[in-house]
Amino acid sequence: LFLALRNALRYFPPTHHNHLASEFAQELRQYGHIYMYRFCPPVHMRAYPIDQYPCRTPQAASIMLMIMNNLDPAVAQFPQELVTYGGNGQVFSNWAQFRLVMHYLSEMTEEQTLVMYSGHPAGLFPSLPSSPRAIITNGMVIPNYSSREQYEKMFALGVSMYGQMTAGSYCYIGPQGIVHGTMLTVLNAGRRYLGSDDLRGRVLVTSGLGGMSGAQAKAAVIAGCVGVIAEVDATPLRKRHEQGWLMEVTSDIEHCIRRIREAKRSKTPLSLGYHGNVVDLWERLLKEYEMTDELLVDLGSDQTSLHNPFSGGYYPVQLSFQQANQLMATDPAHFKTMVHESLCRQVAAINKLSEAGMFFWDYGNAFLLEAQRAGAAVQKEGGGATEFRYPSYVQHIMGDIFSLGFGPFRWVCTSGDSRDLALTDDIAATVLEEISANVTERVQQQYNDNIRWIREAGKHSMVVGSQARILYSDQKGRVCIALAINKAIADGRVSAPVVISRDHHDVSGTDSPFRETSNVYDGSAFCADMAVQNFVGDAFRGATWVSLHNGGGVGWGEVINGGFGLLLDGSEEAAKRASLMLNWDVSNGVARRCWSGNSNAYETIQRTMKEQRQLRVTMPFPVQDEHVLDRALQG
Structure with missing residues (x-):
């Protein structure tokens, strides 16, 4: 209790400690955590249009928009506790962190990066214009201490938190x-x-x-x-x-x-x-x-x-x-x-x-x-x-889809205008219809499912919070949709920038042996290189922000996962970033699944290498005669 209270008070000058200490101690005794409820802002929390945020750069404004959407009462499960979904998936650990982050984002330039440690803003650090504007990590602990018991202790102390997947990465778009x-x-x-x-x-x-x-x-x-x-x-x-x-x-x-x-x-x-x-x-x-x-x-x-x-x-x-x-x-x-x-x-x-x-x-x-x-x-x-x-549903159902490069690609229209969303829906469906002519039957089936989804999206009334959309697409589809939307912004057909993102539950973003990588059978299911490489690779290929989490879906200590947000503003620079980053974001996972022995991934990455001459992936040579293994081991 003593350490948790001291940790909470360090956000404030000593002149306020005497008044806040008893209040925070009561929260700790009652809830097992210090949420700092008194600092919950009175403003109606929602995704306001991007031009309403007091920022020096649109990239910072886009992050503010996504944060406020994650805490919108219409979107979030327990907004007062900063929980977006999953019972304990938080955006921040306390309300002082929220206020400090929004302050930093309002001051940020395009030569600074906000560094986030499990909800805590470490500060703004000098960086390049091409660098991410925010680097987020949640729940990163030494492996031997990544247990449920240790999580509860660290959470009570206010030094770590459970970001789920898209809660702590500011990319949730509702159900x-x-x-x-x-x-x-x-x-x-x-x-x-x-x-x-x-x-x-x-x-x-x-x-x-x-x-x-x-x-x-x-x-x-x-x-x-x-x-x-x-x-x-x-x-x-x-x-x-x-x-x-x-x-x-x-x-x-x-x-x-x-x-x-x-x-x-x-x-x-x-x-x-x-x-x-x-x-x-x-x-x-x-x-x-x-x-x-x-x-x-x-x-x-x-x-x-x-x-x-x-x-x-x-x-x-x-x-x-x-x-x-x-x-x-x-x-x-x-x-x-x-x-x-x-x-x-x-x-x-x-x-x-x-x-x-x-x-x-x-x-x-x-x-x-x-x-x-x-x-x-x-x-x-x-x-x-x-x-x-x-x-698991990945082993028998979604795993083959991941191995084809398909996963949950999404975008948010920062204008808040439903007309922009309707136009981007049409752009996405048209793109998929155009590129689906020369694909395999398995890929065609997935395209058809998603074209049907996007064409009918309006009648299903799926929008909660931000004007957002999701569909499952492969590498080519994601890149083509992003570039087409970026062009529509440049042409003025879409009235404001668009944030593209994805769920962490994807081809490359998550190493989870009991879910996303449960159909990896070469002994590497418990390795987390793919998710970490994805986070790093997205960061230097153009993402506006990136995140890496311990926990998400199956629980703390059971998974490493990461995600990104990228702002499309209609510029050539945005198009270059989107193309470079999205190609990597999918190819990384398909290459790993190929190396593990997945035949769908093998065929997919072979086709991708033919389309992208600079892509060179190490391909596996499968053992064709199992007796070779038997004889070697018996000898």
């Missing part, structure tokens, strides 16, 4: 990103597991309707299936229903079973929110199968926040929502035991339904990892360190 990614996951799951992309009458059962997981309801309907999502907390259920993402809500599990059967038979798209514990739902579906021999679920997954299982990320079935909240505060050890028991029950029901014909996958939320730690039957016989009884 639109995960809606699109989930829609693509469900579509490609149907193709792989069910042999069809016509999902009418097919049922997906999952859980979670909070920040990221809330997208599941909307994505299921866009994909055309029946989505049944369990949620224990009434607040996100009500929020998703009011915004139209959940079509129906019920707390009656028997009504839930009836509606599943009706929608399945009529082949009517439906998003149904079950207000209750997902374990109860899985066990009731199993009971129905055992009684009637009718399997009501085709696809299954889970999106509870199991990167944070003992602090509100997962609620055990044995307790009500209120009882669980009380127990996790009063008896954490007993609560942990109940979480483990609940996970074992959940897995037992899933296993039996899977044996009956349901297809289940881990959605990269550490579900199988935590279930394994709980003692549940999720081991894969003869499997490696990253393999379980069920695949």
Whole structure:
């Protein structure tokens, strides 16, 4: 307590320490962290048009815009705690840091770089005009100390924080990103597991309707299936229903079973929110199968926040929502035991339904990892360190897409004008239609999915906060879209600069052995060279800001990930930066996946080298005769 308090007070002159110390101590005792609530600004937090920020350079103004979007109450999960999404994914660690960062950005010139240490602004340092205007790191700790227990200690001390992925890198665009990614996951799951992309009458059962997981309801309907999502907390259920993402809500599990059967038979798209514990739902579906021999679920997954299982990320079935909240505060050890028991029950029901014909996958939320730690039957016989009884969605679904170079590319229209967004939508769709004529069938299928998405984006009302859009594109598509948007800014068709970015959950940005790199089988899944190289390479190839994080998705100590923001202002310099940086940002990951033995990545990087004469990638020579290995080892 003493050290945490001293750390917080160093932001202020000694004349204020006596007054602030007792206030900060109370926050620390009550919340386990000093948020400095008194310094939360009274201004309405949102992404204002870029010309309204008091800055000396548009690059700094673009960063301010993105920060304020991440803290917009319409976007952020817990804005008062500076949490954007994922339960604990923060933009900053306290409100003094927010104020100091905004002050530095207002003074920044194009020969300075803002250096950020886990939410703390170390200051403005001299740099080149070609350098990033901000370098962000979150949660970087010595590897042997990258544990959940150490995180809680460091967070309480105010010396580190969990930036998730796009929370601490200022690049979150609301739930639109995960809606699109989930829609693509469900579509490609149907193709792989069910042999069809016509999902009418097919049922997906999952859980979670909070920040990221809330997208599941909307994505299921866009994909055309029946989505049944369990949620224990009434607040996100009500929020998703009011915004139209959940079509129906019920707390009656028997009504839930009836509606599943009706929608399945009529082949009517439906998003149904079950207000209750997902374990109860899985066990009731199993009971129905055992009684009637009718399997009501085709696809299954889970999106509870199991990167944070003992602090509100997962609620055990044995307790009500209120009882669980009380127990996790009063008896954490007993609560942990109940979480483990609940996970074992959940897995037992899933296993039996899977044996009956349901297809289940881990959605990269550490579900199988935590279930394994709980003692549940999720081991894969003869499997490696990253393999379980069920695949992660990267291993079976999205991994092949990453290996083709496709990933979540996004942009934000800094004017705040919906007309600019509509125009950039049309530009992006037109670009993809033009370049899709001479591609392989697998690439063509991904282009078609994304052209359909972007052409229909307006009617799905996905914009929350900034005027932003996301689509999945490969290397060529990203570069061509960025250059076309930059030209539209230069021509005056788009009225203000545009920030381009991506999710860290991408081809190159993340080393995560239980998610993004779970389909890397050469023994390097636990290596983090790719993500670190990506961060460094983006920095000197033209990014406006770059970030590198420990944690994100599957939890602290389980992943290294990074991202970028790049401001397109219509200049030739912006076009040069975008082309150079985006080509690297994708090729880096495809090359790594190629070297690990992925055939899709091998073909993709071969084609890219033919198109870019300066690109030279070390290509693997696969062992063609396995007996060579046997003879050598026996000898």
